[in-house]
Amino acid sequence: MQVYADNAATTKMSSHAINAMLPYFDKVYGNPSSLHSIGQEAKEVLDAAREKVAACLGCEPREIYFTSGGSEADNQAIRSAAINGARKGKKHIISTAFEHHAVLHTLQKLEKEGFEVTLLDVREGHNVTAQQVKDAIREDTCLVTTMYANNEIGSVLPIAEIGAICKEAGVVFHTDAVQAAGHIAIDVKEQNIDMLSLSGHKFHGPKGVGALYVRKGLMVHNLIEGGAQERGKRAGTENIAGIVGLAAALEDACANLEANTAKVVAMRDKLIAGLSQIPHSALNGDPVNRLPGNVSFCFEGIEGESLLLLLDAKGVCASSGSACTSGSLDPSHVLLAIGRVHDVAHGSLRLSLCHYNTEEEVDHILKVVPEVVTLLRNMSPVWRDLQTGKREYIL
Numbered sequence: 047m048q049v050y051a052d053n054a055a056t057t058k059m060s061s062h063a064i065n066a067m068l069p070y071f072d073k074v075y076g077n078p079s080s081l082h083s084i085g086q087e088a089k090e091v092l093d094a095a096r097e098k099v100a101a102c103l104g105c106e107p108r109e110i111y112f113t114s115g116g117s118e119a120d121n122q123a124i125r126s127a128a129i130n131g132a133r134k135g136k137k138h139i140i141s142t143a144f145e146h147h148a149v150l151h152t153l154q155k156l157e158k159e160g161f162e163v164t165l166l167d168v169r170e171g172h173n174v175t176a177q178q179v180k181d182a183i184r185e186d187t188c189l190v191t192t193m194y195a196n197n198e199i200g201s202v203l204p205i206a207e208i209g210a211i212c213k214e215a216g217v218v219f220h221t222d223a224v225q226a227a228g229h230i231a232i233d234v235k236e237q238n239i240d241m242l243s244l245s246g247h248k249f250h251g252p253k254g255v256g257a258l259y260v261r262k263g264l265m266v267h268n269l270i271e272g273g274a275q276e277r278g279k280r281a282g283t284e285n286i287a288g289i290v291g292l293a294a295a296l297e298d299a300c301a302n303l304e305a306n307t308a309k310v311v312a313m314r315d316k317l318i319a320g321l322s323q324i325p326h327s328a329l330n331g332d333p334v335n336r337l338p339g340n341v342s343f344c345f346e347g348i349e350g351e352s353l354l355l356l357l358d359a360k361g362v363c364a365s366s367g368s369a370c371t372s373g374s375l376d377p378s379h380v381l382l383a384i385g386r387v388h389d390v391a392h393g394s395l396r397l398s399l400c401h402y403n404t405e406e407e408v409d410h411i412l413k414v415v416p417e418v419v420t421l422l423r424n425m426s427p428v429w430r431d432l433q434t435g436k437r438e439y440i441l
Contacts, residue, residue, distance in 0.1 A: 047361050047406070047407070047410050048361040048362075048363070049361055049362045049363065049403070049407040049410055049411060050363045050402075050403075051362060051363060051364050051397040051398060051399060051403065051407075051411060052363050052364055052365050052396075052397075052398055053248075053339060053398040053399060053400040054197055054198075054225060054248075054337075054339075054340065054365070054396065054398035055365055055398070056247045056248070056253065057247060057248060057249065057250045057251075057400060058250065058402070059247075059250055059251065059252060059291070059295070060250035060251075060295055060298060062250075062294055062295065062298045063246075063250060063251050063252065063291040063292075063294045063295040063298070064291070066290050066291060066293075066294035067252065067287045067288070067290050067291040067294070070088075070091065070286045070287040070290050071287055074087050074088055074091055074286070075088070075286075076088040077283055078091075078092045078275075078283075078284055078286065079273065079274070079275060079283070088286050091286055091290060092284055092286060092289060093107070094293075095112075095289045095290050095292070095293035096110050096112075096293075098293040098294070098296070098297045099257055099292070099293050099296055101297075102227075102232075102296050102297060102300045103227075103232055103233070103234050103242065103259055104232070104233035104234050104235050104236065105234050105235065105259055105261075106262065108262070108277070109259055109260055109261060109262055110257055110258070110259055111257065111258045111259075111260065111266065111276045111277075111279055111280055112255065112256070112257055112258075112276060112280070112284060112285075112289050112292075113243075113255075113256045113257060113258055113280060114254055114255065114256060115245045115246075115247075115253070115254060115255065115256040116146075116148065116222065116224035116243050116244060116245035116248075116256045117146075117148035117245075117256075118256065118258075118269065119243035119244070119245075119256050119257065119258035120146070120148040120149050120152065120191075120220075120222050120243045121148065121152050121269055122258055122266065122267070122268075122269045122280075123191070123220045123241040123242075123243060123258055123260070124139075124149065124152045124153070124156070124189065124191055124220060125152065125156075125267060125269065126241075126260075126264070126265065126266050126267040127139075127188060127189040127191075127218045127220060127241070127264075128156050128161060128188065128189065129265075129267050130188065130218070130264070130265050130267075131188020131189060131218075132161075132188070134188070135186065136185075136186045136187065136188035137160060137161045137162060137186060137188065138161070138162045138163075138164070138184050138186045138187045138188060139153060139156065139161055139162070139163050139164070139187070139188065139189045139190075139191065140163075140164045140166065140179060140182045140183065140187060140189070140190045140191070140192075141153055141163060141164070141165055141166070141190070141191050141192060142165060142166045142168055142174050142192050142193070142203075143165045143166065143167060143168050143379075143383040144168045144193075144196055144198070144199070144201075144379070144380040144383040144384065145165075145191075145192070145193055145222070146193060146197055146222055146224070148222070149191060149193070149222055150379075153191075164182050166178045166179065166182060166192075167383075168201075168383050168384055169383070169384055169385040171332055172199055172201050172330060172331050172332050172384045173201045173202075173203060173204075173331075173332045173335065174192065174203060174204075175204065176204050176207035176208050176210075176211055179192075179208050179211055179212070180211045180215075183211070183212075183215050183217055187215070187217050188217070188218065189217065189218050189219075189220060190208065190212050190217055190218070190219050190220070191219075191220040191221070191222070192205075192208060192221055192222075193221065193222040193223075193224075193225070194221045194222065194223040194225065194226035194227075194230070194232075194242075195223075195225045195226045195229075195230065195337045195340075196225070196331065196337075196380065197224065197225045197380075198330075198331075198342060198378055198380040198381070198396060199330040199331030199332075199340070199342045199380055199381070199384065199396075200330075200331040200332070200336045200337040200340025200341075200342060201331045201332035201335060201336065202226070202230065202332065202335040202336060202337060203221075203335075204335075205221055205237050205239065206236070206237040206238070209237045209238030209239050210238050212238065212240070213238040218240045218241065218264065219238065219239055219240045219241070220239075220240060220241040220242070220243075221239055221241070221242050221243075222243050223242050223243060223244050224243060224244055224245045224248055224256075225248060225337060226337070227242075227244035227245075227248065227249060227296065227299075228244075228248065228249025228250070228295070228296055228299035228300065228303075229249065229299070229303075229307070229337060229338055229339070230303075230337070230338075231300075231303060234259055234261070239259070239261075240260070240261045240264060241258065241259060241260050241261065241264070242258070242259040243256065243257075243258055243259075244256055244257050244296075246288065246291060246292035246295060246296075249295050249296060249299045250295045250298070250299065250400075251288075251291045251292040251294070251295030251296065252287075252288045252291040252292065252295075254285065254288055255285055255288035255289055255291070255292045256292070257292065266279045267279075268280070268281070270282060302401075305401075306338075306400075306401040307338045309401050310338040310339045310399050310400060310401055310403070311338045313339075313399050313403060313405065313408045314336075314338060314339055314340065314341055314399060316405075316408055316412075317341045317397060317399075317408055317411060317412065318341055320412040321341065321343050321412070321415060321416075323416075324343075324345060324415070324416055324419055326345070326346040326347065326432075326439055326441045327343050327344065327345050327346070327419075327441060328343065328344050328386075328390075328441045329341075329342065329343055330342035330343065330344060330381060330384065330386070330394070331384075337398075338399075339398050339399035339400055339403075340396070340397075340398055341396070341397040341398070341399070342394065342395070342396045342397075343394070343395050344381065344386055344390045344391065344393055344394050344395075344441065345393045345394075345395065345419050345441075346389075346390055346393060346429075346432070346439060346440055346441045347393065347422075347423045347426050347428050347429035347432055348393040348419060348422040348423060348426060348429070349392055349393060349422070350366035350392055350393055350394045350395065351366065352422055353366070353393070353395055353418060353419070353422060354366055354395075356418045356421065356422070357395075357414060357415065357418055360414040360417075360418065361410065361414075362410070362411055362414055362415070364395055364396060364397050365395075365396045365398075366378070366394045366395060366396060377391035377392050377394075378391055378394060381394055387440060389428070389440070390440050390441060395415070397411065
């Protein structure tokens, strides 16, 4: 049996998205910027996709800009807010210590350009509170940017509460919703979200296409210069097939959100209960406010890389954290941010489920993970030292 349990890294495309895309490779292939009939047919398709995405987020179609993915959308949102803030003499930005690197690296660049960044602590409950945000806001704060849900440990942030605080303080609020869109109900107006990023391949759409919501009235600044596509804010001929696939996948996910969530949460909770029985293990992330499909654990006395390779040999595809940093030998910055020490953070496992997973697959995971953990521990001199008392257990 092969089990794909790495849906936080990417998802397989749904037949709904694939079938929606097919006509736009060879039948409706025009450039939507062209004035002739074939081009205008493509423009109508682009407009229809924009309307679908807007309907899923509770906003207006003209507030949606299509991008190459979540990273580009994050960069454009944060840089736009920073530029707008600097023009008013406001150069302070608030974020969290466990953001995706698309956000953290952008903030690091802005620090070199004279901005001051406050990263909120996430050790308490493996999450942040709205009160933390409120306490951090200053007169010169131009932006609060927090992820909607953490990609590695699954914590879902109090987005509506943060949005309300930002609105009251007159501070722009951006959220990286790459892990949340299609999995959690989102209404940008009700939640007072000013900007939001998402990516199609996280909810069974295609890779290489994303979207940025920007509340009407906010100035958007270009990352890519060139033509007048996306109302002059994102140059480059639109990827019509990809955009259609993203819109179809998001529409399908939102239409089936309740049923899919119920199925995935049940499997997630069964996995958490089962893996919690492994001695000297710990669940990472908020145990209550958590993504439906996220299961993140640390196992003391093992190395995550070996765990993943042996699990793969037994048919389980998983990860130790973000796919964006899987080539790094350093422990996850997310796990360090929540207080895991290096030795424990190295022994991490992230399982991320979707509605395509089955109960039988969960049972298979629960069978092989304890076997592999036991095998690795029996081979580990660190585990031997822990058992003989030469070292003290951390978990």
